[in-house]
Amino acid sequence: MGRLDGKTALITGGASGIGRAICQSFAREGATIVCNDLAVEAAQQVVNECGQQKQGLAVKADVSKSRQVTAMFDKVRKRFGRLDILVNNAGIGLENAQVRARFNKVIAKQRAELATQGKITTSLEATQNLTDQDWERMIAVHLHGTFYCTREALKLMEPRRSGKIISIASICGMTGCAGAPHYSAAKAGIMGFTRSVAREAIVSGVNVNAIAPGYIDTPMTQAVSDAVRQAIEMATPAGRFGTPQDVATLAIYLASDEANFVVGQVMSPNGGYVIA
C-alpha cells in the first residue's frame, strides 16, 4: 500500500530536476500524476516514466500566466473532478547568460581577494545591474505562479475539505543569496504567502506548507562554476549538494496524511547549510 494511494497530484515544472523526482516518487506511492511544464514533451516523458501513459496527464502551461493556469485546472477538473495535492515547483534560476558569466567572474575575483588580502572588496553589483525584465520574470514565475496555482487548487480542495499544497521555496528566501536579489525576494514571498494561506485553508482541511531546499544537483545548478560549487560544498556540513530525491522524500511526507498536523511550516532539507 502506498502513502498516496488514490490521490491525484499536480506538480508544476515536473519535467526536470526536483519536480521530476517528486512526480516519480508520488507515482511510486500510488498517486496519479499531472505533470505540468513549459516543456510538454519532457513532461509527457516523465508521465511515461511513472508508468502512467493512460491514467496520468502532461499539461503545458506557463504558471506565470493566469489564463494558462486557469485552463490547466479546467483540464484537471474535467479529467479527474478533484485535486488532492498541488506542488508549486516550477522555477527558474539566473537565466541571463551574461549575468551568469559576470557573476562567475566576480566570484573568482572575490576568492582571489580573500586568499591574498584576507577580505573581499569587489561587489557583485548584481542589484544595480539587474534589469526590469529579469526582475519581473523571476517574480512572475515563482510568486505569481504560486499564487495562481494555489488559488485554483483551493477551489477544488476547500469544498471537499481536504488537500495538500506544497510550495518549493529556497534557503535563498531565508538567508538571502548574494547575486540573486530577485530570486531571494520571490522565495521569501512564497514563504509569507504559505504562512498566510495555511492559516486560512486549514479550517477547510487543507494543509499548506513549503519546502526550502539548500543546493540541489539539478539542471538549474549545473551553471554554477567549479569554484562556487566548491565553496558551497565547504559551507555545507553534509559536504555535498543534495539530490532531487532528498527533496522528494520530504514532499511525500508533507503530501501524506502523516503530515495532517503540519500547518504553515517551511521545512528545509539543506545538509546543514542553514541551521536555525
Ligand SMILES: NC(=O)c1ccc[n+]([C@@H]2O[C@H](COP(=O)([O-])OP(=O)(O)OC[C@H]3O[C@@H](n4cnc5c(N)ncnc54)[C@H](O)[C@@H]3O)[C@@H](O)[C@H]2O)c1
Ligand atoms: N536546484 C536547487 O539547488 C534548488 C534549491 C532551492 C530551490 N529550488 C527550486 O526548486 C524548484 C525546481 O528547480 P530545479 O532545480 O529542479 O530546476 P530545473 O531547471 O531542473 O526544473 C525547473 C522546471 O520548471 C519548468 N519551468 C520553468 N518556468 C516555468 C513556467 N513558467 N511554467 C511552467 N514550468 C516552468 C522548467 O521547464 C523545468 O522543467 C524551483 O522552484 C527552484 O527555484 C532549487
